[in-house]
Amino acid sequence: MFFAFLESSRSALAAIFANRLRSFLTTLGIIIGVASVIAVVSVTGGMSAFIGDSFASLGANSLTIQSYTPFEDLMKGIRSRLTPADLELIEKRGEGIASITPILAANRSSQIKYGSQTAYSEIMGTTYTYQDVSQTYTEVGRFLAQSDNQTRRRIAVIGEDVRENLNLPENPINEYVEFSGEWFKIVGLLEPMGDIMGQSRDNLVLVPYATMVSILGNQARTDIGIQLSLTPTAEPDAVISQLTTLLRNAHDLSSSEDDDFRIQTAEQLMEQFDQILGTLTMVIGGIVSISLLVGGIGIMNIMLVSVTERTREIGICKAIGAKSHHILMQFLIEALLLSLLGGLVGLATGYGLGMLIANNIPDFPSASVPLWAAGLALGFSAFVGVLFGILPAAKAANLDPIDALRYE
């Protein structure tokens, strides 16, 4: 059986290469299917590894509280808010909290000027604790201090992109920038943090929270975000449920009403992201399996043609002693090798495609094909080959030797 197997593989390869163009066209379905799945997996694989790193740098032991407005309410013009009062409440009554940081984003113009240069940036009002919660540190100068907040000083800490966009000197400390008609002295430059998904994290300006509140004016309408870092002993779940109760009471929510805010851990944010990526991969996987199905039918079709073409050969082989299983094996191996070769070509093409995509998106992590994906793609191609090879192979194996010998 062993030598028969070897010989079948050899002659199957010979048959495949004898009809190079036909074999290539036959396996095109498999090639396209495998190439697209590998391209997607290689791109998302690199991306999720990178996102994991990015979220870890957000501070694993931190919580984010944001207002949440259900879509229906949004349509009615109702907006949920987190207010400075909520912040105060959490500061006073929250348990297990190491530091608390409000974030107030400018909702008017985010235009910022230096001399004749104008740039657009994310401008946020926050406090000195932002540094610990977000793991953001200054490269030059200092961060916001507690006293800055109390005295509502007009100072700013800027990101690397802002410095570049405004043509500020290498050391921008003590330069003044204009924002919302007020002048701010630069006291610090943040360490570059790179991008998440092409979105720069260095294009931001941090000003003291109280300063921001006074600039924005009507506090009652402001919606703030709150970042918390927890004490090492605090249980995130316990803290979340305590804060939920606090905020629900403060917002006068009855038990039938849903929360009008969301409390999330960095981990949850990451899980959400992974979930989105997972869904995307599943959807593409579904499309790809259709392509593999079509590819498999193509292989079955060409194998049936091949059996008909070689009817006489099958008759000869049977006459000189081939048993049914020899013929079955011959054609099954041919179908298997055909789709496996298609899988290999698809793997290489997909990897190349993934590299091309990753290299053409700036700051995108480089593509990588996990071993399981390569194995799965090849395994699945082999499965398709065997599945769709069975019918033609069985047809060949069951031919009557006399009829097959007479076939013209």
Add this chain to the structure above:
Amino acid sequence: MSLINLTGITKHYEMGSQVVKALDGIDISVSKNDYLAFIGSSGSGKSTMLNILGCLDKPTSGQYHLNGKNVEILDQNELSEIRNLEIGFIFQSFNLLPRANALNNVMQPLIYRNIGFRQRKEMAMDALSRVGLGDRVDHLPNQLSGGQRQRVAIARALVTHPSILLADEPTGNLDSKTTIEIMQLFDELHKEGHTLIVVTHENEIAQHCHRIVEMKDGRIFNDSATEKASLGVAV
């Protein structure tokens, strides 16, 4: 002791509502080292006879003993094994595998015996040398002349050391010169001790044999020894 023993063999085909009796009660024995020709016009049943003898087909009724084995009760796979072990086929249209060279064609039946490549090659080279093709082993069938192709086919039949060589119109596609060469090869093989059964409609071919069985309407019409038989083996 006879190598082949047929008793009461019939083969019936159904053609619509009609039953065609291709073989209608055949009794025949073939001994070892016989050199036998089946002759008859088309429709006489000689091709069916060849299929039955070659274990390609099963009789409708009757008994067939080949080398002591009861053959008519075997299934398709067991028949394949018998063909591989006991029978060497030589066809009118050579029936070589078109994409395999001469050597691979001759090695092919040995694959089904699960013999390793080195030994396969050795046996095939021996057989090819025997038919005088030792120098053309890597030619494809379409690079060989008709006579050379038939020699490859004979080598393929010989390589398994079968009990009988079955030739179906072996010279039907060959010119007269090559026909003589091939028949001389057959004569030699017979002298070496092989058992040959030739199916033909040409009397000249049949005259090479030592025994001629004439068939008509699915029955044996005449079974007689030729002059060569009386002259003994040393012709």
